[in-house]
Structure formats: C-alpha cells, structure tokens
Amino acid sequence: MNIGTRKILDRSFTAVGIGSIVVMAIALMIVVVPIITNGIGAVFFTGTVEHRKMLFSEFKRGDSENLSSEVASSNRYRAKVYGMLTGFEAELETMAPEKKAEYQAKYSEVRAALQALLGPLPGDPEPMLTRFKYGQTRWEKAEEKLHDLLYESKWDNSNPEVMAKEYFVSRAIGFQGTSLVKLFPYVKDNFEEILLPEFTFYWGFITDSSVDSHFFGGIWPEIQGTFFLAIGAMLFAFPLGVVAAVYFTEYARPGFLNSMLRSANSTLAGVPSIVFGMFGLAFFINTLKVSESKSVIAGALTLAIMILPTIIRAAEEAILAVPKTYREASLSLGSTKWNTIATVILPAALPGIITGGIISLGRAAGETAPIIFTAAVSVGSAIGLADVLTSPTPALSWNIYNLASEHEAAAQIRHVQYGMVLALVSIVLMLNLSAIVLRARISKKLKG
Amino acid sequence: MIKKISLFVVLLVVSLSVTASAAVGALVLDGSTTVGPIAKTFAAYFTKKYGVRVTVSESGSGNGAKSLINGSCTIATMSRAMKAAEIAAARQKGVNPVASVVALDGLAMVVHPANPVRSLTKAQISGIYRGTITNWREVGGPNARIVVLQRESNSGTEESFKELVIGKGVQITGSAETQSSNGSVKSRVNSTLPAIGFLGHGFVDGSVKVIAVNGVFPTVATVKNGSYPVSRPLYFYTNGQPAGLVKQFVDLPNSAEGKRMITELGFINR
Numbered sequence: 001m002n003i004g005t006r007k008i009l010d011r012s013f014t015a016v017g018i019g020s021i022v023v024m025a026i027a028l029m030i031v032v033v034p035i036i037t038n039g040i041g042a043v044f045f046t047g048t049v050e051h052r053k054m055l056f057s058e059f060k061r062g063d064s065e066n067l068s069s070e071v072a073s074s075n076r077y078r079a080k081v082y083g084m085l086t087g088f089e090a091e092l093e094t095m096a097p098e099k100k101a102e103y104q105a106k107y108s109e110v111r112a113a114l115q116a117l118l119g120p121l122p123g124d125p126e127p128m129l130t131r132f133k134y135g136q137t138r139w140e141k142a143e144e145k146l147h148d149l150l151y152e153s154k155w156d157n158s159n160p161e162v163m164a165k166e167y168f169v170s171r172a173i174g175f176q177g178t179s180l181v182k183l184f185p186y187v188k189d190n191f192e193e194i195l196l197p198e199f200t201f202y203w204g205f206i207t208d209s210s211v212d213s214h215f216f217g218g219i220w221p222e223i224q225g226t227f228f229l230a231i232g233a234m235l236f237a238f239p240l241g242v243v244a245a246v247y248f249t250e251y252a253r254p255g256f257l258n259s260m261l262r263s264a265n266s267t268l269a270g271v272p273s274i275v276f277g278m279f280g281l282a283f284f285i286n287t288l289k290v291s292e293s294k295s296v297i298a299g300a301l302t303l304a305i306m307i308l309p310t311i312i313r314a315a316e317e318a319i320l321a322v323p324k325t326y327r328e329a330s331l332s333l334g335s336t337k338w339n340t341i342a343t344v345i346l347p348a349a350l351p352g353i354i355t356g357g358i359i360s361l362g363r364a365a366g367e368t369a370p371i372i373f374t375a376a377v378s379v380g381s382a383i384g385l386a387d388v389l390t391s392p393t394p395a396l397s398w399n400i401y402n403l404a405s406e407h408e409a410a411a412q413i414r415h416v417q418y419g420m421v422l423a424l425v426s427i428v429l430m431l432n433l434s435a436i437v438l439r440a441r442i443s444k445k446l447k448g
Numbered sequence: 449m450i451k452k453i454s455l456f457v458v459l460l461v462v463s464l465s466v467t468a469s470a471a472v473g474a475l476v477l478d479g480s481t482t483v484g485p486i487a488k489t490f491a492a493y494f495t496k497k498y499g500v501r502v503t504v505s506e507s508g509s510g511n512g513a514k515s516l517i518n519g520s521c522t523i524a525t526m527s528r529a530m531k532a533a534e535i536a537a538a539r540q541k542g543v544n545p546v547a548s549v550v551a552l553d554g555l556a557m558v559v560h561p562a563n564p565v566r567s568l569t570k571a572q573i574s575g576i577y578r579g580t581i582t583n584w585r586e587v588g589g590p591n592a593r594i595v596v597l598q599r600e601s602n603s604g605t606e607e608s609f610k611e612l613v614i615g616k617g618v619q620i621t622g623s624a625e626t627q628s629s630n631g632s633v634k635s636r637v638n639s640t641l642p643a644i645g646f647l648g649h650g651f652v653d654g655s656v657k658v659i660a661v662n663g664v665f666p667t668v669a670t671v672k673n674g675s676y677p678v679s680r681p682l683y684f685y686t687n688g689q690p691a692g693l694v695k696q697f698v699d700l701p702n703s704a705e706g707k708r709m710i711t712e713l714g715f716i717n718r
Contacts, residue, residue: 128708129489153654155562162590163562163641213488286518293476293520294505372507379488380503381495391474392503406506406629408485408651408713 032425039422042415046139047200049074050119054134058211059204070196077193081114081183082122088180106174110183113149117142118194130212131409137216138415139197146191150184205419213379214403214416221382223423225296225393229375230365232300232388233307238357240304241311242346245353248312249319250341269309274369276306281373294392296383299375306370307360314356318349348446351439358435362428368397378402396424474501475697479512479525480604481629482648483682485713486550487525490700493709500693506629509604516685517543522694524685527553527604527648528611546690547683550701551715554649554666555609555678558634558656560641565589567660570677574614576644579621584642596624597633597645605630608680609646646678650714671716681718 049070056062088107092100115121119135127133136142152171155164172184187194208218244265252258280302284290290298322345330340346353368376376398383391403410403417410417475494477487484506491502505521512524513531517538530538530545538545557573559565568576568587575581576594585591598620599606610616627633633645638655649666652658658665661677670676690698700706707717 127712128493128705129712132712153561155564157564160564160590163560163592164564166562212492213485285520293478293515294503377503377505378484379491381501383501391501392476392505402506405632405635406481406484407631409653410631410635411653411655 035418035421035425038415038418039425042419042422043202043205045200045202045415046197047202048135048137048139048142048195048197050135050195051137051200051202052198054137054211054216055204058130058216059208061204074194074196077190078118081118081187081194084180084183084186085111085114085121088178088183091179103175103178106171107180109152110149110171110180113145117145117149131215134216136195139195141412142191142195142197146188150188206423209382210379210416213407214399214413215409219396219399219416219420219423221380222394222396222399222420223427224382225376225395226365226397226424226427228296228383228388228393229299229303229371229395230361232296233303233364234357234361236301236304237308237311237360241308241357242315242353244308244312245315245319246341246346249316250337250345265309265312268305269313271306272369273306273367274372276302277370277373279305280370285374291390294373294375294377295390296375296388296393299371299392299395300388302370302374303364303367306367307364310360310363311356314359315349315353318352318356319345321352322348351442351446354442355435355439358431358438362431365431366397366424366428368401371395371398378406396420396427400424474503475523475693476503476505476521477523477525478505478507478515478521479685480509480527480682481506481631482509482527482553482605482650483525483550483684485650486682486710486715489709489713490697490706493705494697494700498693498696502697508600508602509607510602513538513545513685516545516687517541519543519687522686523697525550526683526685528607528680529683530685543687545685546688547685548690548698548701549681549718550684551682551710552671552679552718553682553715554671554676555605555612555646555680556649556652556658556666557644557661557678558637558647558652558658559644560637561655561657562641563589563657565659567663569662570613573644573661574618577614577620577624578618579623592642595640595643596621597627597636597643598624599633599646600626600628605646605648609678612678612680649716652714668711668716679716682715 052062052067053071056064056067092103092107095103111121115124115132115135117135119133120127136145150171151168152174154167154169156167157164170184172181175181175184202218205218206223207220209221210219211217248258248262252261280298284298284301285293290301326344326348327340330344331337335343375392376395377392378394378399380392380394383393400417400420403413403420407413475491477491479487484504487504487506491504494500494502504525509524509526509528512521512526513534515521516524517534519541524545529547535545557568563584565584565588572581572587576587576596577598579596581587582594583591584594599609610618610620614620625636627636627645630647630651633647634651634653634656637643637645647656649671664670664676666676666679671679684698686694686698701710701718710717
C-alpha cells in the first residue's frame with residue numbers, strides 16, 4: 001500500500017471516529033436537555049397564590065400574615081367573579097324553561113372551568129380529595145385552564161370521510177345578552193390579580209411526602225426508598241462479590257467446577273432484570289419468606305443478585321491487574337498467602353473494586369423490573385430504617401413508570417414525573433462522580 | 449482501609465438488625481389498576497385518620513388474587529370477581545377469599561375526540577374486537593382503519609369487558625394492541641385518531657371521547673340502574689371475614705366520607 005492511500009485511510013478513520021463522537025454527543029444532548037429543563041420546572045416555577053395556600057395548610061409552611069394579605073387581595077377580585085355567578089343564577093330563574101335548560105348546561109361547564117382554575121366556589125361542599133381543595137398552583141397550568149374557561153373546544157364534522165378537526169369557540173358568545181358575558185373579559189384582564197403569580201423555589205419537592213397521590217407535595221419517600229434499596233443491595237452484594245473474586249483469582253484451581261462457576265457468573269450477568277424480579281418473588285418472598293409481602297429487604301436481595309456478577313467481574317479484573325511483583329515481594333518476606341491477599345493485593349486492587357461497586361450501585365438505583373414484584377409500591381409513606389425488613393417502599397424508578405402510565409391523571413402532573421426523572425438521573429450521576437473521585441483519592445494515597 | 453470498610457459494614461448490619469422491629473398493623477393492598485385511585489385515596493385517608501401505614505401496589509387484578517393466595521397482601525383489590533380456579537387455589541392454601549363490593553364502575557368505550565362516531569351497539573363493538581369490523585366506515589365513521597386497544601391478560605378490566613361485550617372464550621383479534629393500564633389506554637387513544645379502547649369510568653377525562661353503548665352513555669344514573677350494559681362491581685378481597693383494622697378499611701365505602709371520595713374520583717357508589 002502506498003503512503004497516499006494509507007494517509008487517506010488514516011484520515012477517513014479519524015473522521016469516522018470524530019463523527020461518531022459528535023453523533024453520541026448530540027444524542028446525549030437530545031436526551032439530557034429536556035430532562036434537565038423539564039425536571040427543574042418541578043422545583044423552580046411560577047407559583048400562584050393557590051400554591052402558597054396549599055403549602056400553608058398541608059405543610060404549615062409560609063408566612064401566615066403575608067399569605068392572608070395575599071388571599072385578601074386575591075379575594076377582592078374573586079368576589080366580583082362570584083358576584084357575577086350569583087347574579088347570573090338569579091337571572092337563570094327568571095328565564096323561560098327551555099331557555100333556562102339551554103343556559104344551565106353551558107353554565108355548569110363554566111362553573112367546572114372556574115373550579116379547576118380557582119378551587120371550590122362559594123356554596124360548593126368542601127371536597128374530600130386534596131386535589132379539588134385548591135385551584136391551579138402552577139401558572140402555566142393556570143393559563144391552560146384559563147383557555148378552557150374562555151374557549152370551548154368543538155370538533156368540525158363537516159366532512160364525514162375524514163376525522164374531525166378541532167376548533168375553538170369563545171364561550172362569551174354563548175352568553176351574549178346575559179349578565180354572565182362580562183365574566184370572561186373580567187377574569188382574563190384581572191388574571192394576575194386573581195392568582196398572584198410569583199417566582200417560586202419549591203425545595204420541598206425533594207423533602208416533602210406526596211399529598212393525594214402526587215398531585216401536590218414532593219418525592220422524598222421515593223428518593224429515600226431508592227437509597228435504601230441501592231445501599232441494601234450493596235450491603236449484600238459487595239462483600240460477597242469481593243470474596244468470590246478473591247476465590248476465583250487466588251484459590252480456585254483450574255478445572256471443571258471452576259469453569260462451570262465462571263460461566264455461571266457470566267450467564268448471570270446477561271440475564272434480563274425482569275427474570276431477577278420474578279426469581280426474587282418466587283425465592284425470597286414465596287419460598288424463603290424473608291418477609292410476609294413485598295419489602296425493602298426482599299427488593300435489596302433481588303437487586304444484590306442482579307449486580308453480583310458485575311461486582312465479581314470488576315473485582316477480579318482489579319485483582320488480576322495488581323503487578324505480580326507485589327505478590328512476590330510479600331511472599332518472599334515470609335508472609336502467608338492470606339496475609340498477602342489482605343494486606344497487599346486487596347488494598348492495591350481497591351480503586352478498581354470500589355469503582356465496580358459504585359457503578360453497580362448506580363445500576364441498582366435505576367432498575368425497575370427487579371423491584372416491581374419484590375419491593376415497590378405506588379403509594380406509601382417514607383419508611384424508617386426499622387421498617388426495611390417488613391415494609392415495601394415507593395422508589396423513583398418504579399414511580400416514574402407508574403406516573404407515566406398508570407396514574408389516573410398522568411397528564412396533569414407531568415412536572416412531578418419530570419422532577420422524579422431528574423432526581424434519579426442526578427443520583428446515578430452523583431454516584432458515578434463519587435466513584436471517580438474516590439478512585440482518584442485512593443490511588444493517590446497508595447502511590448504517596 | 450479494608451478494616452474501616454468492613455467495620456462500617458458490620459456496624460450497619462448490626463444497627464439494621466437491632467432497629468428492626470415488627471411493623472404495627474400495616475395494611476398491604478395489591479391488585480387492580482382500575483381500583484388503584486380508590487385504594488390510594490383510601491390509604492391516604494386511613495393513614496391520616498388512624499396512623500396505620502397502608503401501602504398500595506397496582507399490578508393488575510390477577511396479581512392481586514395471586515398475592516392474596518400467597519398471603520403476601522392483606523386486601524386484594526380486583527376489578528372482576530375471583531374465578532373458580534383462583535378460589536380453589538386459595539382454599540388449597542387455607543385462604544378463604546371473601547369479597548366486598550367497593551363501588552360500581554361503568555366500562556367506558558373511548559375514542560379520540562376527533563372521531564365523529566357517537567354511539568356503537570354492543571354487536572358492533574364485539575365485531576370490532578373480534579376483527580370482523582376493521583374500518584370506521586362500517587360503523588358510520590370516516591374511512592380509517594380501526595386501531596383496537598385491549599388490556600393485558602392479567603387485567604380484570606379486560607376480563608370484564610370480554611364477559612360483558614364479546615362473550616367468554618371468544619378470541620379478540622390478533623391485531624389488537626395490548627396496553628398495560630387504564631392510563632396507557634387513555635394516552636394511546638388520545639394520541640391515535642382511529643383508536644378505540646375501554647377505560648374504567650374514573651379514568652375518563654377531556655382527552656378522550658366516551659361513546660354510547662346501545663345508545664346509553666355511562667353516567668352515575670345509568671350504571672346504578674343497570675341500563676348501561678357494560679358495568680361491573682369493583683371488589684376488595686380479604687382472607688376470611690374482615691376483622692379489626694381490615695374491617696375498618698373494607699367498610700370505608702359504606703361511610704359518608706368514603707362515598708364522597710368515590711364520587712369525587714369519578715366512580716359510582718353502590
């Protein structure tokens with residue numbers, strides 16, 4: 001091959017390499033940017049006076065004097081809205097029956113839209129569900145609800161051959177000639193005075209428990225559950241994994257049994273996580289009965305089995321990477337085999353072992369399938385350390401799935417779901433970063 | 449370093465086992481995603497009122513039954529009655545399943561709001577799900593292939609639907625898409641113009657359009673008086689006659705507060 005062709009090949013290979021890195025970076029941006037921007041919206045957002053009311057009565061947080069003056073000023077504007085409602089109700093009574101029935105239907109839609117926006121109206125019974133006790137707590141949601149109040153969505157069926165198209169009709173037109181027609185421009189013009197939007201930093205999203213299945217409040221039980229499960233899994237898997245790796249590298253004699261064990265370990269690493277989930281249910285809960293029903297301990301054991309092969313592999317590699325001269329030096333000084341392993345080989349291999357461990361910790365934190373049947377519940381309060389043996393827990397990975405698909409009002413609480421995703425991604429990222437830092441520090445210490 | 453770490457591990461294990469104590473009368477609910485909203489709301493109410501921890505999992509009616517049989521839940525929430533085979537399996541394990549009705553639920557047939565079809569007969573729905581009707585044009589709609597949504601085999605809603613609409617033992621068309629929860633049926637219908645699916649009444653909102661079955665819309669009145677043809681009761685199953693805390697929980701639907709919670713969630717009181 002002449003030099004010219006070689007150069008071209010060389011350059012094109014470099015170009016392909018750079019290209020693939022760029023593609024990967026773009027893919028990462030596409031995934032990460034929406035997670036971060038949407039996730040941050042769960043903590044930083046424009047909150048309305050309803051949010052502050054909710055915080056005060058559900059979590060006893062906020063300045064009561066400030067709040068009552070805000071509520072008073074918002075109520076001054078709301079009172080006019082409510083006045084228009086009572087005025088129209090009186091007007092309804094004077095109408096002819098068929099006209100009254102026609103307006104009644106439209107009026108109940110207006111009332112429903114107002115309830116969604118402002119919370120219960122005067123004369124409504126106090127709702128049992130917390131989600132109906134307050135109006136819109138977030139400004140961007142409130143603007144959507146305002147649109148629902150001002151416009152009615154209709155579907156154009158004029159062409160029976162195709163699906164209908166959506167169009168909006170102003171509700172005000174439907175009330176032309178009645179007193180209620182003034183309500184729509186009034187709410188629109190005084191919208192800020194009614195809801196008092198204000199930039200809000202809701203740190204409670206991280207530390208609060210959820211209220212009324214995630215409609216309000218935060219995700220602390222989920223975060224805590226994730227930590228319990230991941231750390232619990234490490235408590236079992238890490239010591240076992242290191243011991244197994246020491247056996248494989250130092251004690252095992254090559255032979256049939258050894259190669260069986262090794263291939264079993266490799267196979268275990270490739271088993272899909274849902275299989276571990278089913279195994280955990282069948283073995284830990286139904287057979288061993290480590291707990292009566294789902295529990296943190298059953299979930300942690302299942303996760304431990306799942307991450308065990310990775311830890312064994314990482315520890316094995318780390319131990320094998322220790323220079324042979326270390327071992328020889330130690331043995332030549334008259335040290336025993338066990339002593340060599342404990343004082344020379346393991347400390348030298350520690351950075352690698354710990355890196356493997358922490359990366360598996362991140363995996364354990366993010367897995368959903370193994371905990372569906374063994375540990376995760378969709379609603380439950382934060383549990384104490386004393387309850388890990390008996391109680392199941394909510395966990396970020398499972399609750400993200402639950403909110404995305406099973407929750408009855410998934411579309412209304414998307415921000416909570418994004419917040420959970422960001423929290424989970426940050427936890428895994430933090431664990432991986434700490435692995436890097438720890439590794440650097442330990443190897444520095446060993447060198448110095 | 450090794451010593452430090454192993455000491456830490458030992459300490460943690462010891463502290464875990466020392467602090468571990470029996471939980472005080474916790475209730476464990478498992479089962480239907482349809483009953484999920486009621487179960488979750490009751491759980492929050494119960495915890496607030498009596499200070500008893502209640503956990504809720506939504507893994508499907510079939511799983512609820514299995515959990516009750518295995519003794520891994522105190523109350524199984526189910527959107528269908530237990531089958532004879534499940535009851536037999538329970539008896540064999542010494543579990544005596546006792547049902548109590550929580551609420552009534554009309555299975556709403558839902559389509560995309562853009563779909564002009566307003567009403568279908570039971571026979572038409574059955575035809576759609578058996579695969580004999582494949583285009584909306586055949587039932588008075590636009591020319592579009594029907595995207596049929598069903599639920600997974602574990603779902604009580606699926607079984608109720610089969611029993612009430614297409615008949616037991618009849619195969620649903622192989623081209624039907626399977627969704628794993630009420631919520632995912634709803635979002636699939638909302639994002640797919642020619643889709644049809646079925647939802648528990650409490651899951652219906654403005655993102656989908658409910659169509660009438662045999663000319664009757666599912667409302668509180670029509671479900672209660674039985675004129676809506678696709679309705680069914682929702683159950684709490686317990687092992688043996690409920691007593692103590694379990695009884696208090698199972699009796700919630702009979703209390704005034706329980707009734708109001710059920711109504712606000714969009715379900716229908718018995």
